Amino acid sequence: MFHVKHGPALTLGHMSLRLSTVILPHRRWNEGGRETWQRAEQLGFHTGYTYDHLSWRTFRDGPWFGAVPTLTGAAGVTDRLRLGTLVTSPNFRHPVTLAKELITLDDISGGRVTLGIGAGGTGFDATALGQDPWTPRERADRLAEFVPLLDRLLSEDSVSYEGDFYSAHEARNIPGCVQRPRLPFAVAATGPRGLKLAARHGQAWVTTGDPKLYENGTPEQSRQALRGQVDKLTDACAALGRDVNTLDKILLTGFTPDRDHPLESLDAFVDFAGRHRELGFTELVIHWPIPDSVFAADQKVFEQIAMEAPAQLS
Numbered sequence: 434m435f436h437v438k439h440g441p442a443l444t445l446g447h448m449s450l451r452l453s454t455v456i457l458p459h460r461r462w463n464e465g466g467r468e469t470w471q472r473a474e475q476l477g478f479h480t481g482y483t484y485d486h487l488s489w490r491t492f493r494d495g496p497w498f499g500a501v502p503t504l505t506g507a508a509g510v511t512d513r514l515r516l517g518t519l520v521t522s523p524n525f526r527h528p529v530t531l532a533k534e535l536i537t538l539d540d541i542s543g544g545r546v547t548l549g550i551g552a553g554g555t556g557f558d559a560t561a562l563g564q565d566p567w568t569p570r571e572r573a574d575r576l577a578e579f580v581p582l583l584d585r586l587l588s589e590d591s592v593s594y595e596g597d598f599y600s601a602h603e604a605r606n607i608p609g610c611v612q613r614p615r616l617p618f619a620v621a622a623t624g625p626r627g628l629k630l631a632a633r634h635g636q637a638w639v640t641t642g643d644p645k646l647y648e649n650g651t652p653e654q655s656r657q658a659l660r661g662q663v664d665k666l667t668d669a670c671a672a673l674g675r676d677v678n679t680l681d682k683i684l685l686t687g688f689t690p691d692r693d694h695p696l697e698s699l700d701a702f703v704d705f706a707g708r709h710r711e712l713g714f715t716e717l718v719i720h721w722p723i724p725d726s727v728f729a730a731d732q733k734v735f736e737q738i739a740m741e742a743p744a745q746l747s
Contacts, residue, residue: 451716453480455519458498462506470507473514476739480515488557501534508542515545519685520621522553523575525562529604532586536606544611549639551621552576573626580630587615619683623662632669637681641688652691663713683716684709696730702738703745
């Protein structure tokens with residue numbers, strides 16, 4: 434049994450839908466960074482996530498800060514907001530050192546941390562340590578070893594392990610996580626191997642939709658693809674004897690064909706949220722607006738959605 438602190442949820446019919454935000458780590462802490470996290474809590478978001486990258490796409494040549502230190506700072510200036518990564522990957526992480534950082538963050542935050550974790554991609558992180566980029570199969574191979582080892586490191590006092598990619602020798606993690614038996618994993622996956630990891634080790638599953646539909650797909654095609662992903666997750670859980678309803682299902686918005694539409698107005702968001710609740714999603718994550726970027730949006734509309742959507746979705 435996992436003991437996790439939860440914030441308020443949006444109730445739609447018989448299901449709850451939580452609303453969270455992702456705050457990119459691109460602002461200096463004393464130049465708006467701190468205030469953004471505090472405002473996220475004031476607005477009532479369930480979780481404030483951040484990207485765990487060394488740099489990211491169009492933000493590569495601008496300010497960008499580390500995820501774990503940012504979340505540690507956020508933990509110190511908030512009380513209720515859950516905190517998490519979307520997502521951490523093996524591209525530049527090792528399970529032994531990551532576990533120690535996560536246990537510390539979970540302690541400082543009073544048990545408010547969720548680890549979003551996935552296989553990573555071919556972006557700047559993939560070669561930042563001087564390695565050649567891994568193929569999709571190689572990334573999946575590493576994730577399949579990374580997640581179970583991290584699970585053990587966060588759950589056991591001492592771990593020794595010798596694998597194909599990662600090793601641990603009497604790695605100590607005392608006193609462990611505040612959340613028991615460990616902090617929750619939100620596993621990002623769409624392929625069969627990743628979905629199996631989500632079914633076995635995850636307390637939540639994360640998707641951004643079908644990337645093949647990003648440029649030329651339609652909202653209906655996107656929802657159909659998401660429905661198919663949920664069905665595959667259901668099958669992966671059934672194969673392990675697990676009820677799929679014991680996993681939260683998280684949609685990180687902004688990467689589907691209707692990526693701009695939900696934040697255009699309160700009504701547009703309520704419609705978007707309702708349609709995705711019907712697919713089985715229990716949490717929607719919207720990007721904190723960043724002017725002159727792919728995440729540009731009207732801040733006032735964004736805050737209106739945060740404050741008024743729950744009432745309209747109840």
